[in-house]
Amino acid sequence: YGGDDDxxxxxxxxxxxxxxxxxxAGRVEITQGGRPVExxxxxxxxxxxRVR
Structure with a gap:
């Protein structure tokens, strides 16, 4: 790799x-700003x- 971002x-x-x-699959949720988002x-x- 020759780039500068590792x-x-x-x-x-x-x-x-x-x-x-x-x-x-219902195993995790994606968050932004501490809130789940689609x-x-x-x-x-x-x-x-992980899903609570």
């Missing part, structure tokens, strides 16, 4: 896809937490 940017979309699959509405940084 290669993490190329992993962001696959991680978001995995999070969407886990949301669909996966397709999330823009920018997200957090992933």
């Amino acid at each position: 290669g993490w940017r190329s992993l962001m979309e696959p991680a978001r896809q995995a999070a969407r699959r886990l949301v669909g 996966p397709d509405e999330a823009r920018g940084a997200i957090r992933i937490r």
Whole structure:
């Protein structure tokens, strides 16, 4: 890898896809600003937490 971001940017979309699959399975929720959001509405940084 010759980029300047340590290669993490190329992993962001696959991680978001995995999070969407886990949301669909009811195992996690995606949050922004501490509130759950729909996966397709999330823009920018997200957090992933287990469903309570």
